[in-house]
Amino acid sequence: MRRSASLVMALGVLIWCGTGFGYENTNGVGYFALQVPDPTKMVIDGLDDDWAWFDPAYIIRSEPGQMSCTLTGVLPTKDDIDIAIKVGWSEPPDNQLYVFVHVTDDTLNIDETDLDKGWKDDDLEVITDADHSGTFHGPADGGGTRTDMQQWTFHIPTPGGYPQVAYMRYKQIPEMQWAINEGYVKAAVKVWPEAKHLATNVTCNYEIAMPLWDYYSPDGYDASTRHINKAHDLIGLSITYNEADSKGRTNQISTHINEKGAHDADYMSEFTFLPIGEYTPAVEPSTWGTIKSLLR
Numbered sequence: 125m126r127r128s129a130s131l132v133m134a135l136g137v138l139i140w141c142g143t144g145f146g147y148e149n150t151n152g153v154g155y156f157a158l159q160v161p162d163p164t165k166m167v168i169d170g171l172d173d174d175w176a177w178f179d180p181a182y183i184i185r186s187e188p189g190q191m192s193c194t195l196t197g198v199l200p201t202k203d204d205i206d207i208a209i210k211v212g213w214s215e216p217p218d219n220q221l222y223v224f225v226h227v228t229d230d231t232l233n234i235d236e237t238d239l240d241k242g243w244k245d246d247d248l249e250v251i252t253d254a255d256h257s258g259t260f261h262g263p264a265d266g267g268g269t270r271t272d273m274q275q276w277t278f279h280i281p282t283p284g285g286y287p288q289v290a291y292m293r294y295k296q297i298p299e300m301q302w303a304i305n306e307g308y309v310k311a312a313v314k315v316w317p318e319a320k321h322l323a324t325n326v327t328c329n330y331e332i333a334m335p336l337w338d339y340y341s342p343d344g345y346d347a348s349t350r351h352i353n354k355a356h357d358l359i360g361l362s363i364t365y366n367e368a369d370s371k372g373r374t375n376q377i378s379t380h381i382n383e384k385g386a387h388d389a390d391y392m393s394e395f396t397f398l399p400i401g402e403y404t405p406a407v408e409p410s411t412w413g414t415i416k417s418l419l420r
Contacts, residue, residue, distance in 0.1 A: 147258075147360060147380070147389075147390065147391070147392050147393055147394045148380050148381045148382055148385065148391050148392070148393065149379065149380070149381075149393045149394055150189070150190060150191050150192040150378070150379055150380065150381055150393065151189055151190055151379075152189075154358075154393065154394040154395065154396060155184060155211070155361075155379060155393060155394065155395045155396070156182050156211075156395065156396055156397075156398050156403070157211040157212055157213045157221070157361075157395045157396070157397050157398065158178060158179065158182055158210075158211070158212050158213070158398050158403050159212065159213055159214065159215070159355070159397065159398065159399045159400045159403075160177070160212045160213065160214045160218075160220075160222060161177050161400060163214040163218035163220065164218075166212075166222060166333060168310040168311065168312050168331050168332070168333050169312050169314075169331065170312040170313055170314030170329045170330070170331045171314065171329065171331070172210075172224055172226070172329065172331075175210055175212075175224055178210045178212065178224075179403050182210070182403060183208050183209065183210055184208070184209040184210075184211075184363070184379065185206075185207065185208050185209075186199060186200075186202070186205065186206055186207035186208075186365075186377050187199070190379075191207065191377050191378060191379055192377070192378055192379075192380070192381045193375050193376060193377055193378075194364075194376045194377075194378050194380070194381065194382060194383040194385070195373070195374075195375060195376045195383065196375065199375075199377065200367070200374075200375050200377070203230060204229075204230055204367075204369070205227065205228070205229045205230065205365075205367050205375070205377070206227070206228045206229075207225065207226070207227050207365055207377060208225070208226045208227075209223070209224070209225050209226075209363055209379075210222075210223070210224040210225075211223055211361075211363070211395060212224075213353050213357075213397045214353065215353050215354060215355075216352060216353070219335060219350070219351075219352065219353050220333045220334060220335060220353075221250075221252070221332075221333070221334055221335070221336055221353075221361075222331075222332065222333050223250055223330070223331070223332040223363065224329070224330070224331050224332075225248055225328075225329070225330040225331075225363070225365070226327070226328075226329055227246075227327070227328040227329075227330075227365065228325075228326070228327050228328075229246060229325075229326050229327075229328065229367065230324060230325060230369075231322060231323075231324055231369050232246055232280075232315070232319070232320070232321065232322065232323045232324075232326045232328075233245050233246050233321065233322065233367075233368035233369065234246060234279075234280050234282055234285065234286065234319065234320075234321050235285065235321045236285070236286055237284075237285050237286060237287075239286070239287070239288070239291045239293075240291075240293055240294060240295060242277055242279045242286060242291065242293070242366075243277070243293070243366045243373060243376075244366075244368060244372055244373055245279065245280075245286070245366070245368050246280065246328070246365075246366065246367055246368055247277060247278070247279050247365070247366040248277065248278040248279070248330050248363075248364070248365055248366075249275060249276065249277050249278075249293075249362070249363070249364040249365075249366070249386065250276045250277075250278070250332060250334075250361070250362075250363055251273065251274070251275050251276070251360075251361070251362040251363075251364065251385065251386060251392060252273065252274050252276065252336055252337075252359070252360065252361055253272065253273045253359065253360025253361070253389040253392055254336035254337060254338050254351035254359050254360070255272070255338040255339075255351065255359075256358055256359055256360050256394070257272055257360075257389065258360065258389045258390045259272070259388070259389055259390060269296060269297060269300055269342055270292065270296060270300065270340065271339055271340050271341060271342075272338075272339065272340070272389070273360070273387075273389045273392075274292060274337070274340055275292065275293045275294060275386055275387070276290065276291075276292055276309065276332075276334070277290070277291050277292070277293050278290055278291075278311050278313065278330050278332065279291070279313075280313050280315055280319050280328065281313075282319060282320075282321070285321075288304075289311045289312065289313055290304045290309050290311045290332075291304065292304065294386075294387070297342060299342035299343070299344075300340075300342050302342075302344050302345070303334070303335070303337075303340070303345075306345070308334065308335055308345070309332070309333075309334040309335075310332065310333045310334065311330070311331065311332045311333075311334075312330075312331050313328065313329065313330050313331075314328070314329045315327070315328050315329075335350055335351070336350070336351035336353065336359065337349060337350055337351055338350070338351045353397060354397065355397055355398070355399035355402075356396060356397060356398075356399075357396070357397040358394055358395070358396050358397075359394065359395055359397075360389050360392045360393075360394060361379075361392065361393065361394065361395040362378055362379050362380045362385050362386075362392045362393045363378065363379050363393075364376060364377065364378035364379070364380070364385075364386065365377045365378070378393075379393040380392050380393040
């Protein structure tokens with residue numbers, strides 16, 4: 125097995141940041157977001173032609189040791205659902221988090237109409253704790269605003285059904301939706317062959333560009349504190365896919381282990397921001413075991 129220069133750098137980042145010692149990363153060490161070489165070329169349209177720069181060794185897949193099913197403890201088979209995730213970041217002035225999620229699913233469930241209940245369908249969650257502050261940020265049964273931890277959700281909109289792509293859950297006051305309503309959170313979903321309830325053998329792409337906030341105020345942008353992205357940042361970030369084969373959720377597949385990670389940042393996963401030059405050449409997928417063993 126080749127020990128590449130980027131493996132040595134990745135190990136240094138992990139040790140320096142303390143990745144994996146407190147939050148609950150399915151892979152045992154934490155994940156990486158790669159710096160976008162040219163943010164002006166990123167187009168949020170649900171297509172991956174602008175992600176050709178992304179090193180495939182850093183793709184997160186719905187496989188044991190990379191993602192968990194927080195409901196059953198057992199990942200569904202790939203002929204049921206298969207997920208591949210790419211995460212990028214940019215420094216100021218763009219200062220964005222980028223996410224691309226590719227899903228193949230044997231059965232598409234999209235009959236929910238309530239924005240706050242999208243998790244009952246096939247549905248994506250990007251949960252952020254940008255300042256890595258941890259702690260409980262809002263009970264699952266409502267109450268409390270997500271000022272320090274945000275549960276951003278992304279859905280396949282349908283005529284007469286679920287009305288929009290992006291939304292902040294759970295049971296948030298209307299004022300908390302300003303970043304979506306004002307266009308700070310950009311998202312697109314593409315579905316093949318068609319976005320139809322109970323369609324079979326579908327492919328779904330979710331693409332997102334959004335700022336991160338250390339403090340997200342219901343009073344809007346000027347009252348909030350935007351996170352400044354920089355190399356080697358360690359942030360709380362969980363990426364979760366809800367899957368419903370029939371009525372109601374069947375699986376919740378996530379980079380964190382415990383379902384509490386949707387509401388309590390202490391249970392989230394972590395991502396380190398790798399700058400250009402530290403992820404080329406690639407860390408080979410087989411080296412994750414080496415990374416884990418060296419950190420024990």
